[in-house]
Amino acid sequence: MQTRFSYGGDEHIFAEVAESMSLExxxxxxxxxxxxxxxxxxxxxxxxxxxxxxxxxxxxDQIKPDDLLAELKKxxxxxxxxxxxxxxxxxxxxxLYNDPWTHETLMRFRERHQDPNGTDLEYxxxxxxLDGVDAFIKAHSSAPWFVSMVGFVAGLPFLYxxxxxxxxxxxxxxxxxxxxxxxxxxxxxxxxxxIYSVRGAGGYQMFGITPMPxxxxxxxxxxxxxxxxxxxxxxxxxxxxxxxxxxxxAVADVDAGRFAPIIRDVSFSxxxxxxxxxxxxxxxxxxxxxx
Amino acid sequence: MAIKVLKPGLATTVxxxxxxxxxxxxxxLSGGMDRHALAAANLLVGNEQGAAVLEAVFMGPExxxxxxxxxxxxxxxxxxxxxxxxxxTWTSFKxxxxxxxxxxxxxxxxxxxxxxxxxxxxxLVLGSRSTYALGAxxxxxxxxxxxxxxLPIGKASASVKDGRTVAKELRGLPAGMPTELRVMxxxxxxxxxxxxxxxFFGDTWKVAxxxxxxxxxxxxxxxxxxxxxxxxxxxGSDPSNITDACYPYGSIQVPGGTEPIVLHRDAVSxxxxxxxxTVIAADMDLIGQxxxxxxxxxxxxxxxxxxxxxxxxxxxxxxxxSALP
Numbered sequence: 001m002q003t004r005f006s007y008g009g010d011e012h013i014f015a016e017v018a019e020s021m022s023l024e025x026x027x028x029x030x031x032x033x034x035x036x037x038x039x040x041x042x043x044x045x046x047x048x049x050x051x052x053x054x055x056x057x058x059x060x061d062q063i064k065p066d067d068l069l070a071e072l073k074k075x076x077x078x079x080x081x082x083x084x085x086x087x088x089x090x091x092x093x094x095x096l097y098n099d100p101w102t103h104e105t106l107m108r109f110r111e112r113h114q115d116p117n118g119t120d121l122e123y124x125x126x127x128x129x130l131d132g133v134d135a136f137i138k139a140h141s142s143a144p145w146f147v148s149m150v151g152f153v154a155g156l157p158f159l160y161x162x163x164x165x166x167x168x169x170x171x172x173x174x175x176x177x178x179x180x181x182x183x184x185x186x187x188x189x190x191x192x193x194x195i196y197s198v199r200g201a202g203g204y205q206m207f208g209i210t211p212m213p214x215x216x217x218x219x220x221x222x223x224x225x226x227x228x229x230x231x232x233x234x235x236x237x238x239x240x241x242x243x244x245x246x247x248x249x250a251v252a253d254v255d256a257g258r259f260a261p262i263i264r265d266v267s268f269s270x271x272x273x274x275x276x277x278x279x280x281x282x283x284x285x286x287x288x289x290x291x
Numbered sequence: 292m293a294i295k296v297l298k299p300g301l302a303t304t305v306x307x308x309x310x311x312x313x314x315x316x317x318x319x320l321s322g323g324m325d326r327h328a329l330a331a332a333n334l335l336v337g338n339e340q341g342a343a344v345l346e347a348v349f350m351g352p353e354x355x356x357x358x359x360x361x362x363x364x365x366x367x368x369x370x371x372x373x374x375x376x377x378x379x380t381w382t383s384f385k386x387x388x389x390x391x392x393x394x395x396x397x398x399x400x401x402x403x404x405x406x407x408x409x410x411x412x413x414x415l416v417l418g419s420r421s422t423y424a425l426g427a428x429x430x431x432x433x434x435x436x437x438x439x440x441x442l443p444i445g446k447a448s449a450s451v452k453d454g455r456t457v458a459k460e461l462r463g464l465p466a467g468m469p470t471e472l473r474v475m476x477x478x479x480x481x482x483x484x485x486x487x488x489x490x491f492f493g494d495t496w497k498v499a500x501x502x503x504x505x506x507x508x509x510x511x512x513x514x515x516x517x518x519x520x521x522x523x524x525x526x527g528s529d530p531s532n533i534t535d536a537c538y539p540y541g542s543i544q545v546p547g548g549t550e551p552i553v554l555h556r557d558a559v560s561x562x563x564x565x566x567x568x569t570v571i572a573a574d575m576d577l578i579g580q581x582x583x584x585x586x587x588x589x590x591x592x593x594x595x596x597x598x599x600x601x602x603x604x605x606x607x608x609x610x611x612x613s614a615l616p
Contacts (some may be wrong), residue, residue, distance in 0.1 A: 006477040008539030009569030010597035014478055021525025021534045033315075048315040048537045050561055051525065055537035057314065060601065065594055149535060151317035151560035154426035158535060165524065172528065173563075190563065191525045192535065197317075198426060217416070217428040228428075229316045 324579025332406035342410030351394025367400030
């Protein structure tokens with residue numbers, strides 16, 4: 001992987017680690033952005049890791065663009081030597097798949113979809129060669145997902161499925177973007193799932209909804225009091241399919257300030273993961289549920 | 292002291308110079324789209340240049356003052372009226388308790404900045420008073436103003452005279468037709484053909500109706516032709532797709548190769564469309580003053596010109612500051 005650097009005007013350096021998405025490219029970007037943060041380079045104002053790329057914003061009145069570029073290239077080549085291990089968190093996200101709210105929305109925007117006669121779940125199951133909606137939900141929720149980028153809007157995680165490429169779920173975006181998506185919709189576009197942190201426009205296929213808020217600008221929700229966004233790049237997510245009574249109970253818990261998400265510290269090794277993906281994922285799930 | 296919002300205007304928001312440091316989790320800078328005009332309005336009333344002001348787009352609000360105040364309107368030519376009597380833009384004037392500030396129709400530009408001595412005293416959120424409406428964050432209750440809102444005003448620190456004014460040549464507004472926006476090509480420039488690149492800089496574009504704080508869309512130029520490729524895994528099948536990446540402020544994405552969108556202060560922080568380059572920082576203020584249908588040309592520059600333009604823009608504000616009595 002040879003990183004391609006470009007200036008984004010006079011205030012940004014944009015670095016494409018790889019054109020294609022892979023955990024290797026994501027890890028390299030995460031390592032370099034961590035190294036840039038640790039290096040505390042004068043004049044650097046924003047450090048943004050993305051899926052297979054990253055971006056650094058700087059003040060050219062404090063550091064010459066060419067000097068910063070040279071620093072980044074140095075860190076980039078040093079990253080080749082570091083072991084791909086990170087200390088991170090695994091977070092369980094309850095999901096009501098096939099819920100009434102995304103269903104109402106996807107029916108409202110049916111003419112913008114590839115398959116006007118079905119639902120997003122039915123379509124995604126078919127094009128991924130899975131036998132119906134239940135099989136699709138199983139495929140979507142059985143392995144964990146990496147938060148490979150946070151952004152688009154405040155606190156929205158892009159999630160990358162932790163399975164071999166041939167098993168990864170893929171689905172195109174809507175033909176034309178919707179003007180509405182329910183808040184906390186679990187969506188999917190390309191090879192990425194996401195959770196819509198706010199209500200608004202969107203183009204991803206809609207599979208379900210979580211009762212668990214992930215962004216709270218008022219910082220009233222117990223686990224968002226320290227910071228208003230839940231996710232950080234590098235977090236690992238495990239979906240937990242729930243039914244309607246469990247969804248309603250979770251919403252009531254959130255409203256009453258009782259909802260306690262399951263979040264555990266975990267260390268992740270890309271090498272060990274690649275050696276035996278299913279076994280490693282079982283181990284991660286063990287961390288989540290304390291066994 | 293407070294001001295009462297009688298009529299909110301079209302989309303009037305509280306803004307300061309922005310909220311750096313949170314783009315990596317999708318929270319953009321926000322802040323005034325025309326930072327020079329925002330700073331000028333503050334300096335005219337004796338505030339720090341980054342105090343919170345009101346940014347009014349296309350149409351001014353109607354405000355009632357509960358106390359005496361010193362006020363200045365800069366940016367767009369959005370003519371102020373005090374109890375129906377005309378006042379000058381780019382000039383500080385006194386408002387008496389109980390008086391109403393309203394605005395005539397927009398004559399030029401797009402965004403007016405209303406500074407009040409003491410600044411709009413909404414709470415700091417992540418270090419800034421700016422409104423990020425998409426995330427319901429900051430400003431006044433995280434949203435644009437509504438009739439009935441009461442905005443708290445801080446205590447004026449310095450007592451400055453009314454009637455201070457900014458000379459035309461120090462206002463830094465877009466000049467000339469078409470408006471020229473300087474662009475550093477880069478990012479995914481290699482995705483389009485050489486002819487498409489020539490067309491991009493050669494064509495005259497027009498500001499589309501979809502132009503807001505997130506981004507400005509342009510239309511009227513030739514569609515861009517792509518260099519053929521196998522879609523990389525994760526990018527999507529459209530030739531304008533990339534594996535979702537960060538978007539620089541000022542970056543120019545062209546979904547489907549048809550209508551360029553320049554991201555501005557409330558930018559979406561990333562996504563899956565390729566970008567041809569980035570509008571230089573010195574010209575971002577100009578975009579904030581463009582009305583729909585304004586003709587625009589993108590002008591190709593390199594880093595040295597971008598840094599030169601940046602220096603000139605900073606000097607403009609220093610000159611403005613030292614010219615004030």
